[in-house]
Amino acid sequence: MKKLKAGVIGATGYAGFELVRLLINHTYIELAAVSSVSYTGKKISEVYPQLTGICELVLTDEDKVTEDCDIVFASLPAGHSEPIARRCFDEGKIFIDIGADFRLKDEGDYEKWYGRSFEDKELHKEAVYSIPELHRNNLKGAKLIANPGCYVTSVCLGLYPALISGEAEPSGIVADSKSGATGAGRGLSLNTHFTECNEAFAPYKLACHRHTPEIEQVLGEAVKNKLRLTFIPHLLPANRGIESTIYVNLKDNYDFKKLRKAYEEAYADEPFVKLLPEGAIANIKNVKYSNYCHISLHEDSRTGKLIIVSVLDNMVKGAAGQAIQNMNISLGFDEVEGLGAVPPAF
């Protein structure tokens, strides 16, 4: 089978690198082009010595990537993906946006949380937003894919079965999430300066993180009703991983077994989402460097709360891995192709 050519725009950012890392070993893909605004003209292995002797592509610009490739991944700041997506769309190429431009369907939400409007309103209608476990059916043949936010994936995979089970209240939910520092990207900041982040811990963007409306969009669709939740992210002194501890009010006469069953059924055939056995507790360390999401369920019968623990690797299942999973489904490849690495234990 002839390989398809894929390229990565924004390849020297952390999510961009992760795409490169995973695409290099994809059976049906040839990594054909990579671009970077800051390092154009350099070999990517000069920026990432990890790639020495593995990938010696020269970093080019975004035009070259769209020109040379059948599939274009873009990992760019808000607002930068739209025009590239349009070009790809018009030329019949597949565009997968790791950024946020096509995630929110309601332009009002986008304006409120991102401070900008949709430039190309028509194009937004073409975008397929996909956490594959929830939206797999929309993906077949999609040309413009909006890859979800990392926190969004963690919280929505954790909450979805509870909400459709009928055992939990959709109101009053609290999601307390913690992310490794790769979530802040490669850009320098005092918060991610080693000596300020190490042996430190705090929340950030309290009640104002941009992933909030995206979580509410996905879950609102699930319960077919507007849904509001409290979402607070924290910065972990660790490189990778997101852990979400999610607090949900159980209905008055809830049946915890039925609730657990809803999770078992929802994820029984999923290759990447695993409900842990009773008594086990999901831990970031068990999914890092992999596309897996682990979920554990806990009951606080004293207060009538369900506590869901959902963990994933923010750079893989929360970004690059999920993008490849989306691509695999869209193109009819085996869903797990390129994503088979076993999570290391340490």
Place this chain on the structure above:
Amino acid sequence: MKKLKAGVIGATGYAGFELVRLLINHTYIELAAVSSVSYTGKKISEVYPQLTGICELVLTDEDKVTEDCDIVFASLPAGHSEPIARRCFDEGKIFIDIGADFRLKDEGDYEKWYGRSFEDKELHKEAVYSIPELHRNNLKGAKLIANPGCYVTSVCLGLYPALISGEAEPSGIVADSKSGATGAGRGLSLNTHFTECNEAFAPYKLACHRHTPEIEQVLGEAVKNKLRLTFIPHLLPANRGIESTIYVNLKDNYDFKKLRKAYEEAYADEPFVKLLPEGAIANIKNVKYSNYCHISLHEDSRTGKLIIVSVLDNMVKGAAGQAIQNMNISLGFDEVEGLGAVPPAF
């Protein structure tokens, strides 16, 4: 002024060492004896080379400590403090329990959460439980002091002003706490094996941690009513510090300014509890190695929640430092004596 003699039982555990570290520099105290079950007969500086040339006391047994000292600190597993406390009490000595034996006032709670009963019921009536900022008035002249749990201190200092302000609902509270690994002590376990704890993150003892009834006791007294909350602790890949993110439902017509004012008033004269200015976010790194507790307040107006961030050093304000603060008040010393170290920035 003649120094009083103080001793530490269980001096080679982490809280015990921390007491030693702080007592060495206390103006009115002479550290006169230290004991350890595992290392009796060794110099404490052999177990903790940090003390080389600073403290060369030989580790003895608990009898020797109670005999030689006017003030006895004990940092022992549940059930071990009671008989020592009795002996001290009968001999008119001051006993400060860093452990849990005298924290819960309701024996039923103690039986339920600790699986054991009060052996010496009379003695429990003498115990003064004290987070100094909330219970300072009870301390004067106290002979038997129950030092609070680390999580309890963090959550209660964070919640107390909100609850008495009348702006927040006492029901439905969620406290999502994260602790550095010193909280697990010096005993070896797979969870605190470096390669299992580093680059990892997860909750533990979900909805069944023993600090839960203690938090409910302190806050229930504050609101003069039974109170239930959901408390979930997590293990941080860091040595020290507790961060609690606390979610509280605001009353329907709440006034956030009034709520903030309640905190300002509650802690205006407190030497160790600091309400951060609006916009600032409390961070473990700003209080580590110190007796300070920082609190920041945040509003999620979309969901009507108050989010309180409360941070402290689990080994100082959460254990040894608070014990010394309690001792200072009880004995009429300057409350900050021995606790004046400025928190390092890194």
Place this chain on the structure above:
Amino acid sequence: MKKLKAGVIGATGYAGFELVRLLINHTYIELAAVSSVSYTGKKISEVYPQLTGICELVLTDEDKVTEDCDIVFASLPAGHSEPIARRCFDEGKIFIDIGADFRLKDEGDYEKWYGRSFEDKELHKEAVYSIPELHRNNLKGAKLIANPGCYVTSVCLGLYPALISGEAEPSGIVADSKSGATGAGRGLSLNTHFTECNEAFAPYKLACHRHTPEIEQVLGEAVKNKLRLTFIPHLLPANRGIESTIYVNLKDNYDFKKLRKAYEEAYADEPFVKLLPEGAIANIKNVKYSNYCHISLHEDSRTGKLIIVSVLDNMVKGAAGQAIQNMNISLGFDEVEGLGAVPPAF
């Protein structure tokens, strides 16, 4: 092609798990059996939840592994591999020892450094010791392979070209090595307790680490002469990786270009050993989770020293990955099969 059956004895130790992790994705191997003394009868995914839904083999005993498999890997404490190796050898199976039993060829050295003698002297003659880049030619068809120590691989790959170049003195070499904490294994100890290892750093086993005679054996063979060096290992507060900074006296009229050329030639065709360009500095972070070894060369012209920096992942190129590389060569597979993962950047 029918897959060969491989098994891992000691599969719940760190090197054992790493073998499992890598063998699961090997094209020509079926992981058929795993054993553990401590967890016999449990599923390996209960011990390592990373494997949930990926590998659900039940942990058995060593007899079952040797019985069921064509290729047996053993990761065991000193002295435990010999009898298993004998059984495999007699039954015509391939035995690859991740432990130390067959590394030293001189029984006197073994007695001195390991405090035990060769039980089965005949069998030792059959063992092929192999760092593939140095001993590839011995491997073809080998039935009993002694996999080198992690430090040994790092130091010898770093030093070998310098020694055969004729530009460096073989005497007076100092190797100052630092290893991540996985090197100490999964067994609990105070040194690897999180709070004792984190924010700490020190050497250990100064001038008495068992890898010393093994380094001297490999390099002595290279220079065809007895060689002595000073080797000091240190424990890094990190999970993975070995960095060796190696100090070598340059000959009086040394030619640094010629020396660099010796490295270029030695490793030009090597898939896993990369000489970094001038000016670059080898870093553990660029090889972690991979089978790569990066080497950078530096000159201190003021003191006439060559400084070699050699880095690898102690669990992959230093243990499990190199074992698979050895197996691949021995069995005529593509040398890189199963080892193609691109090193992550973070």
Place this chain on the structure above:
Amino acid sequence: MKKLKAGVIGATGYAGFELVRLLINHTYIELAAVSSVSYTGKKISEVYPQLTGICELVLTDEDKVTEDCDIVFASLPAGHSEPIARRCFDEGKIFIDIGADFRLKDEGDYEKWYGRSFEDKELHKEAVYSIPELHRNNLKGAKLIANPGCYVTSVCLGLYPALISGEAEPSGIVADSKSGATGAGRGLSLNTHFTECNEAFAPYKLACHRHTPEIEQVLGEAVKNKLRLTFIPHLLPANRGIESTIYVNLKDNYDFKKLRKAYEEAYADEPFVKLLPEGAIANIKNVKYSNYCHISLHEDSRTGKLIIVSVLDNMVKGAAGQAIQNMNISLGFDEVEGLGAVPPAF
């Protein structure tokens, strides 16, 4: 006793903050002024929330500090201290330079390693360079004190007794040093970005670090002869501490006991330098946050090497603490005043 007024120029850098932290609790000093180029006009507690409620000084400029204070500490980039030192000197104030301007006595060395010349040659003659344990006698009444580099202190305290013992060769010495990331300061860089520094390890500035000639100056004076050594620094994934593993050739008929005795005698009465008992190994964790330096001695009899392990906290004994120790001696205070904090164990 009336307190003397001290000020810190460059107070928002890491060494500057550390001076502030320690001076706040000094019995005979009032911290009277702090300056910062980047944050002038802000309260220092806004930059360092650690100081909330502890120190609310407003950051001013360097002129204000020199004007208001009797003692001026400056922690500035190379070349910036000279003119301030001149002003202080002319006004009879004490100037203590944490920076490098007055460390090297040979202008040729300064030009070679710092790329700049002495602007005020006369002033350099007044400077007293002091590692107190080696140069205490020069300090009495000194007005212009050059505080040594962090690595220099670690290596020289480690080597000095060996060199004067007559048992060790002064040539061929190798110092392999590792520093926590605070050594790189508060300025942002990719190398100290959390995700690039965490789980990473490498040397830097190989054979070209500016502390090299300073080490050679101090030790050359000790042996009354020119001395050259190989010095290689590494960046540790930890906040604080320097560990130096130092390799020295022992003389042919060396007597290790005599050598050890030289250390015992050199540091017998030193409050801050501790020779560890035989068998113990110096570890960064035992001195962090303190002014102590621990030294352990090890023999490699196979290769005739002495291995010295020397550890200290780079920000305290390697910078701010040593500066205060120098000040204490110069002004006739108790040498340990303000430096009595017991090192924490975790």
